[in-house]
Amino acid sequence: MDNKRLAQLLFPDVTATPEDMEKRFPERDLPKKAEVTRMGPSPTGFIHLGNLYSALADERIAHRNGGVFYLRIEDTDEKRKVDGAVDIIINALRYFNIEFDEGAGFPDDAPNNQYGPYVQRQRVDIYHVYAKDLVEKGLAYPCFCEEDALEKVRQEQEEAKVLTGYYGKYATCRNLTLEQIEENLKANKPYVLRLRSNGDPEKEITFVDSIKGEIKLPENIHDVVLLKKDGVPTYHFAHAIDDHLMRTTVVIRGGEWLASVPIHYELFHVLGFKMPKYGHTAHLMKIDEETGGKRKLSKRKDPELSLDYYRKDGYHPLAMKVYLLTLLNSNFEEWHEKYPDKDINEFPFSIDKMNQSGALFDKDKLHSICKNELSKLSEYEMYDFMEDWAKNNDKTEVLEWLSDKEKMLNVFRLCMGIGQKRRRKDFEYATQIADMIRYFFVAEEIKDSFKFDEDTVSDIIKTYLASYNHEEDNSAWFNKLKETAEKLGFASDMKAYKANPENYKGNVSDIAEVIRIGVTGMANSPDLWTINHIIGEDEMRARLTRFVK
Numbered sequence: 319m320d321n322k323r324l325a326q327l328l329f330p331d332v333t334a335t336p337e338d339m340e341k342r343f344p345e346r347d348l349p350k351k352a353e354v355t356r357m358g359p360s361p362t363g364f365i366h367l368g369n370l371y372s373a374l375a376d377e378r379i380a381h382r383n384g385g386v387f388y389l390r391i392e393d394t395d396e397k398r399k400v401d402g403a404v405d406i407i408i409n410a411l412r413y414f415n416i417e418f419d420e421g422a423g424f425p426d427d428a429p430n431n432q433y434g435p436y437v438q439r440q441r442v443d444i445y446h447v448y449a450k451d452l453v454e455k456g457l458a459y460p461c462f463c464e465e466d467a468l469e470k471v472r473q474e475q476e477e478a479k480v481l482t483g484y485y486g487k488y489a490t491c492r493n494l495t496l497e498q499i500e501e502n503l504k505a506n507k508p509y510v511l512r513l514r515s516n517g518d519p520e521k522e523i524t525f526v527d528s529i530k531g532e533i534k535l536p537e538n539i540h541d542v543v544l545l546k547k548d549g550v551p552t553y554h555f556a557h558a559i560d561d562h563l564m565r566t567t568v569v570i571r572g573g574e575w576l577a578s579v580p581i582h583y584e585l586f587h588v589l590g591f592k593m594p595k596y597g598h599t600a601h602l603m604k605i606d607e608e609t610g611g612k613r614k615l616s617k618r619k620d621p622e623l624s625l626d627y628y629r630k631d632g633y634h635p636l637a638m639k640v641y642l643l644t645l646l647n648s649n650f651e652e653w654h655e656k657y658p659d660k661d662i663n664e665f666p667f668s669i670d671k672m673n674q675s676g677a678l679f680d681k682d683k684l685h686s687i688c689k690n691e692l693s694k695l696s697e698y699e700m701y702d703f704m705e706d707w708a709k710n711n712d713k714t715e716v717l718e719w720l721s722d723k724e725k726m727l728n729v730f731r732l733c734m735g736i737g738q739k740r741r742r743k744d745f746e747y748a749t750q751i752a753d754m755i756r757y758f759f760v761a762e763e764i765k766d767s768f769k770f771d772e773d774t775v776s777d778i779i780k781t782y783l784a785s786y787n788h789e790e791d792n793s794a795w796f797n798k799l800k801e802t803a804e805k806l807g808f809a810s811d812m813k814a815y816k817a818n819p820e821n822y823k824g825n826v827s828d829i830a831e832v833i834r835i836g837v838t839g840m841a842n843s844p845d846l847w848t849i850n851h852i853i854g855e856d857e858m859r860a861r862l863t864r865f866v867k
């Protein structure tokens with residue numbers, strides 16, 4: 319077969335060569351240890367926790383040693399395209415403080431965008447250079463088989479219980495003569511371009527996965543499609559060329575791509591490229607509530623797989639990042655405990671320490687990390703965080719609360735334990751925080767019921783209010799509570815109460831609890847005197863008066 323002639327027939331307009339591409343996209347001039355990593359999402363606009371998990375690993379690997387993290391849009395599958403997807407992806411990652419250095423989303427003439435275009439459909443001419451070259455070398459050929467013919471073969475293969483696909487004796491177009499091809503082309507028959515695979519079903523490749531280590535996989539034997547009927551490449555073909563020409567050195571990506579490695583391995587080989595290091599992440603797992611067993615997080619069943627879930631509920635991005643790093647690198651948690659105030663970006667992230675089997679996603683753990691991280695914020699940072707969340711999610715009620723900034727800051731000081739012996743660790747995420755502080759702004763329904771009957775509650779509140787003086791300090795106020803207790807037959811002294819509880823209706827802490835429930839709706843709250851002073855005397859009186867008969 320005259321391959322040169324065939325190549326010319328198929329790609330008459332392609333004049334550039336692989337050597338030209340090498341020159342157009344030269345090696346990057348980077349420090350020695352710097353890695354070039356990327357994220358290659360398809361433009362569906364949906365990126366989930368698993369994508370974020372891999373992207374964070376890529377970003378850390380790039381940025382820990384002055385490397386590059388770029389965004390490439392893999393839009394070879396038109397059906398999955400959503401308008402505005404690039405912005406959605408960039409913003410989703412930006413929320414978690416993950417920034418790209420180059421790629422899609424940057425202006426075309428940005429000085430750092432030397433390896434573009436970064437959208438695959440805009441690179442079709444580049445892929446054709448390699449497609450033509452492979453045809454010239456006899457490593458690719460046009461296939462004119464129609465869908466139903468392929469389907470028929472597939473059925474036969476299934477019946478014969480052999481591997482399905484286009485390979486070996488089933489790859490009928492492998493053997494077309496140049497004359498036959500020319501005839502088909504003249505008749506305008508549509509065709510795809512296929513790899514002429516050299517794989518041997520008896521042989522294995524040894525693939526060194528950056529995370530999982532050495533893995534043996536069967537050689538690819540399929541004559542996989544390189545270019546579809548419209549000349550657009552398949553993901554496999556495009557990504558191999560792009561990862562090479564964009565001078566990528568490391569890719570951490572989802573575990574679902576491991577099964578395609580034999581194809582990629584052969585493609586890199588026939589294209590004459592050195593394969594970057596690929597690491598396939600472990601699946602995110604969770605404990606199934608019904609069975610108690612471990613299972614993969616699923617798009618359908620688990621809303622927590624979607625990143626929107628965290629933005630809507632207002633998880634602090636720093637806490638999310640700490641949590642993901644805890645899952646990603648086994649030594650991160652210890653490091654973070656040892657240096658709680660160091661910027662987490664200083665953590666020496668390493669691929670070696672990555673989780674090899676399923677990483678268990680555990681909400682309780684996430685929440686405990688949230689509590690810890692939020693307890694490091696100042697009241698001002700907390701204010702800004704809540705304001706951003708409320709604005710982005712149209713939380714009008716919370717925005718109204720926030721409009722009294724001084725009051726809100728006082729609420730945060732109290733609820734976060736700022737200025738107290740120990741910081742409180744009650745806050746987890748914005749929705750939960752809003753619920754927790756609602757009572758400062760709205761007279762809440764009673765959540766915890768009173769321990770006493772209505773008449774006793776009424777008497778306690780009446781007596782308390784009668785002597786209440788808003789100007790008094792915390793300890794004078796507490797003395798008044800004791801007086802209230804005594805007046806009503808409650809013990810003011812805990813020791814005396816414990817010695818003879820039967821002599822009393824209760825004790826001073828019962829009095830405090832009634833007032834607390836009356837004001838906040840709950841039996842547990844931060845310091846009551848301070849709450850009274852944040853909400854103000856009138857509001858306190860109004861709330862308590864609800865229970866006076």
Ligand code: GLU
Pocket residue numbers: 357358359360392553557571572575
């Ligand atoms: N385009 C692929 C996806 O949508 C990315 C695969 C890869 O990272 O190589 O997930």
